[in-house]
Amino acid sequence: MSQFTLTLDGREVTASEGQTILQAALANNVVIPHLCYDPRLTPTGACRLCLVEIEGEPAMATSCTRLALPGMVVRTNTEALRASRKMTLEFLMSEHRMACTSCEADGDCLLQDYVYEYGAAERRFPSLARSEAEGSYTVGHEGIVYDPSKCVRCQRCVKICAEVSMNEAITLKGRTMDVEVSTAYDLPLNESSCELCGLCVSTCPTGALRERGAIGRGRAKDLTKVRTTCPYCGVGCQFDLCVNRKTNRIVRVTAEPGCVPNDGNTCVKGRFGFQFVASPERLTKPLIRENGALREATWEEAINLAGRRLAEIRDKYGPDALAFLSSCRCPNEENYLMQKIARAAGKTNNVDQCATTCHAPTVAGLASAFGSGAMTNSIGEIQKVQTLFVIGANPTEAHPIVGLEMKKALRNGAKLIVCDPRKTWLARRADLHIQHAAGTDNFLVNAMMNHIIAQGLHDQKFVAERCENFDAFRENLARYSLDEAARICGVPADKIRLAAEMYAQGTPSSIFYTLGITEHTCGTENVQNMANLAMLCGQIGKPSSGVNPLRGQNNVQGGCDMGAIHSVFPGYQKVSDPAVREKFAKAWGVEIPTNTGGRVTDFLEEAHAGKLKAFYVLGEDPVLSEPNQTKVIESLKKLEFMVVQEIFLTETAKLADVVLPGACYAEKDGTFTNTERRVQRVRKAVDPPGDARPDWQIICDVSTAMGYPMNYRHPSEIFAELASLTPILAGISYERIEKQGLQWPCPTPDHPGTVFLHDGRFTRGKGLMHVIHFRQPAEVPDRDYPFMLSTGRTLFHYNIGNMTRKSAAIRQKEDENFVEIHAEDARRLGITAGGMVRVTTRRGSLAVRARVAEKVRPGALWMPFHFAENSTNQLTNDAFDNITRTGEYKCCAARLEKIESPVA
Amino acid sequence: MATMPAVESADLRPALRILDEMSPVTASDTIPLLQRLQEAYGYLPREVVLEVSQRTGLPASRLFGVATFYAQFYLTPRGRHLVRCCRGTACHVRGGKNVISTAEKVLGIRDGETSSDMSFSLETVACLGACALSPVAVVDGRYLGKTTPARLEHVLRTMREEAAGPAENREEST
């Protein structure tokens, strides 16, 4: 971007090409008032406050709509301009119900600021303000309140809903004086296309749009902003918790345009999902099982008991009798300590975290192909992708901010291919939607690659120079013709052909996938095939082009990076490597165990078999998150001893012998690593409830009680230790990421971090092309169970729902399990939208409400997994990926019946 | 301008036919599309617009925003006859106010309302652009220049009696 100079108020300043005069001024600390400007939006020029004088032009111009040009001479603050702005403000005041004394936005309102600055008179013109009355579209809405009498009709809310979130839920209604914001036909907001992202509230410059939950809880002067990282998905949005110190409560969440990676945007979970922090259901005291029931205990009692029993079992039965389940919800520091306590105090490699439930195939598959198991590119690169290849991912719901970036790419003219059994938001807008049957991904991708080679569309130079095993790989593909793929996948051959050609030719192309690829018995193979496709076409190792798994949980990248995996130490250093073992043995002053260790799915099986005796679970709820719930409970009940460290009394905690109350993300310091490998700060905003304590302290105490003392004064010390032992993180420190996170690999303190991986060379040297054979899912529909059931996430909830479901706004939007059914199947079975149905699999049966549409394929069912009281994992199959033991959540055979005599 | 409510608002067929004829419908067709829907239904019924939004992908909020911006669109059913009276300055000084109050009295409805038997809608307008003829009223598109209250009353009563006769278009009053 080229730079040039112009003159602002007699001062020469630098601007970049494409900046408006207003943007250039703001960048140079020249403040021009602006009510309707937001850097995320196209300018409207509606408020006319940003007027400036441009030399050589007779009339004043709105600086938000005029491009800055080299040599321009601009005045921003003359008498005439000030008079004009004052008049504009006085007109606004005549339509505004001035109520600053009782307004939520007092101290956080541009109108108020400008009126004060310009000395505008409140009553220069007769008041035409409306009386106080809520806009009808938000009446009764738990999330958002709209007050037309404070609205300055700047259109920011309407534009952000249209241009950024692309939901177009709201509009300006009426004309002239009667204009106000509303939904179509004043529908209640929850019945519109609103996704509750709260962007409209975030951009409103006045008190017209606010969060309902924040009302009466404190105004700008009562609130302290604490910058932190969102605790939900792997995007890792940066936002501010606005905390009222007097009440120790989070009041609202705001985000700053310009911040990385989310540019001031958040989704519904980030914006409205914080009420769980102050929930009365939080654990506040340690609990101990006595005579079959849990009773309150002191910390000393609880820690001693946990430490003593874990040590006893370790000594009595050996290292394989003990397992540690770490948590991707928790910061890096705590994950580091969990694998350390397992290996140093527990003397076992039995340590895992929830990636096994979701992205372990990614870590394994990409590591075998490239040598590094992470997203190859950055979120910020998405907007420049030319061809988006989205498979088994639903980013607008599961990773909404990545979804926004993809929407940006579409606005920039990108082509979109979506391969998904469901008609998702992106699928409906795709250039090509391949609605293949669940579990047939490998056939589809093999056929695509076969076609690419047949047409000579592959990148022969890239394959020759940077990959190995091409011949075997190519030979295998011959069996996968387009026609055969069409039959197996249930998609026209032409579409598959076109997808192959578009991907191969639309440089830069980029692959995005999530659990639709990994949660299969062939999950790792699916991932390896993603790598194959990218290598074949040379669409990797460059900007905006690569293989991009979108990690599910806030810190699932970090949990894996920290070595909470049986086979690796932090930074994927192999336990099997004696030199690595030696390094850690020296650092920790212990002998490093050599047992193979297992995955969480193994732990449960071993517990069932009576071989695993003790289990220490941090921030996870396997009862609800693992497939085949009934069997999971049986297994856990067979344990001799279980410690659960949690913020709520989860279903798993209810089975524990000791429950240790931890602190949630808002109550402690640490770091999360987002899906693009960016290590970002988590900061303490409020105190933990009751006696609850930061988890890193608890782990230290348990370890000490087990006979391996651990002692840190602050998480930054833990980070310093782990960085010193982990080459890919060695250059990162709390100081360096104070303002903005850094992306690993970052080997030295002066390294800028790595935006995209495999530039010029794969981490493992040459990229390995795998020979992938198509295999059917473990369970396929048959006479008795004719439907194919998949599970997944909705926009509004997170995992088992125990955080998001504490939010009133989210609850009001969606608070009940459901099953999606295709309209054709519904008609055939006499099922109506909203009616109750029974879904049965070989493992369990649930009664839920039907959502009838054409979102799923005929013969397919889809259910979310967020609702504990009616848990979908009673149905799912405990069949696992052959390599990483990830459950096949995406495919299980099911039966569907209408429930007669519906309860009213 | 006044149009007959040709079909029940819940009957989607006319809307589907219009979509068919206009296919493919894109954003630039918004205004003609709304015009044709209004022609068919007499106004823009909610169910119809929401369905049209579903099928065309044009956001309902956008259709609604446009519909509320232009005076030509109605969001509630209109009467079979539309009476518009001018309240502009020229008309006002020549007794336009009495013309309006006469219309209100005879029809039993106020500005912006529709009679419960759906026979009349009444609107006032800032200026009908015929100030030379003020005061002006327009009944079903017919300009009544230099209207006196008595003349308007006569016209409206005549229309009402005709309407009360056996007419196929009559609907039960609700």
Ligand code: SF4
């Ligand atoms: S919350 Fe988001 S989707 Fe809903 S109206 Fe506001 S901007 Fe639009």
Ligand code: SF4
């Ligand atoms: S509600 Fe706020 S953002 Fe929307 S038009 Fe009114 S003042 Fe502007």
Ligand code: SF4
């Ligand atoms: S849930 Fe994800 S997308 Fe939503 S605010 Fe949090 S980090 Fe951002």
Ligand code: FES
């Ligand atoms: S900021 Fe330029 S017109 Fe409002």
Ligand code: FES
């Ligand atoms: S003022 Fe009535 S027609 Fe112009």
